Amino acid sequence: MSTSTQHQFRYTQTPSKVLHLRNLPWECTDDELVELCRPFGKIVNTKCNVGANRNQAFVEFADLNQAISMVSYYASSSEPAQVRGKTVYIQYSNRHEIVNNKSPGDVPGNVLLVTIEGVEAGDVSIDVIHLVFSAFGFVHKIATFEKTAGFQALIQYTDADTAAAARNALDGRSIPRYLLPEHVGACHLRISYSAHRDLNIKFQSNRSRDYTNPMLPVNHTAIDGALQPVVGPDGKKIEPESNVLLASIENMQYAVTVDVLHTVFSAFGTVQKIAIFEKNGQTQALIQYPVVTTAATAKEALEGHCIYDGGYCLQRQK
Template sequence: MSTSSQTQFRYTQTPSKVLHLRNLPWECTEEELVELCKPFGKIVNTKCNVGANRNQAFVEFVDLNQAISMVSYYASSSEPAQVRGKTVYIQYSNRHEIVNNKSPGDTPGNVLLVTIEGVEANDVTIETIHLVFSAFGFVHKIATFEKAAGFQALIQFTDAETASSARNALDGRSIPRYLLPGHVTSCHLRISYSAHTDLNIKFQSHRSRDYTNPYLPVNPTAMEGLMQPVVGPDGKKQEPQSNVLLASIENMQYAVTVDVLHSVFSAFGTVQKIAIFEKNGGTQALIQYPDVTTAAVAKESLEGHCIYEGGYCKLHLSYSRHTDLNVKV
């Protein structure tokens, strides 16, 4: 690598004595991290198994120069950093120390209590909340309600690590403007941990969702909303609904297999058939559900959703004209 590209790599981010490591082997141990980093200096703290796939970590050196020497070494080395044969990507963290905050009421749990400031209950849909938070990992359940504090949501993740990576990234931030109605000027998220560990959701509705239980009944009011013909801005009826969805997948950085699609789409109901094909140089898939209602909930929830974090393999969904796929194999 030439010196100029090396310098550019080093200074695009503000150096920090905390390094952020990505693409680690799953369930990577603290010992493995220390082994990788100790040639460059003394490690004072680590935080392992962070992120949706538990394949990221933070490592804090005692001194800033030690962190800089590790980043510089791998920026200019022909051999990448590796743990268990996997290439590890190293960058400066935007935090300057690893804090394991344990103040009361702040004990990490797998359920987040999110207060959405500056909005009315109808301004932010449950689909928007799902889209924002599922960037960090699989969201099991969401319940929304109005309290004196404002519009709030409980969001249940698999574990406290995933919940805390979502909280660290989103607390104090706003939901992106393009996901909000035009009249909302600002919308801040205030996030703390809830004492709940498992939300009790009776049925799927515009107020609550359980993404782990496809057989949960849909609240009749939510059903009526789904079954009405949708009228577009031009006053024309939009595409008729169908039990088969057509998915176009953009930004294909990773292979998308039938198994991958099955695990994504079966969160909403039984997937009967899947067909993947190439069209116009892009990858598309047909996904068949037993009924229109299930397909409609899946379409609403997954539109614009990325299968992999980082914006990879983004789904765009429409209803197919098919109602029963003829899958040979």
């Protein structure tokens, strides 16, 4: 049998709502399978790491037409299905359901996978996400990213019970309107459990935060380029409000330490975290308050003022 005939034979099998995927990366996860298949319909079950080389899997759609849609799409597409850059081969399975396996996203864990529907990256800041999900317990880490499914976030709690409380309360709900830009309409949260247990956050930025490690380096590029500038009617750039201030310290005649900054900024409210770093030969600092209003008050009071008498260590803030 020729190769072309074999290729065609895969798509003339009896359709099933269960698809058989081959040539997957080693230890492919449920999350990766769902990410690949979700654009075509609702996934009700998966079975990963099948076969001698653990590089095959089964995915079960809620409806037969959804499985047919995925097979038909990749049968005619010039771009193959891929996971981690590897071409994945898809065919109908001989089975019509996956048994003895929990649905992806239903296995409780301490990390939530949150899809924020109705928004684009930049519409919902990582600080807003932190504010919403901190209502249920201490958030250890957050990582945001853009996928086919839309704007998503991984949110890590201390334990599965805290994550479950947040999921039960917020799944299907909307982020409060006052926390969103005016142009955003309906904004719904779709929440499942992630297979991750501990997120690997390398930098503090507008896309990722590790709230357990204040000494983690700051990714300046991510902070500077995360949001497109908003320009007002007068042509001046409008800075988006945040509970984190970026302070540039000029005319450094005396040492400015974390303790010094804490003393200055805590006059306006509780300071949660401070990080000092050098950028383009200038000393800068990130100062985090619990809420935006406190940060705004501190910014208005301290902008352009000096830390020490005599005009030393001028502060400019964003």
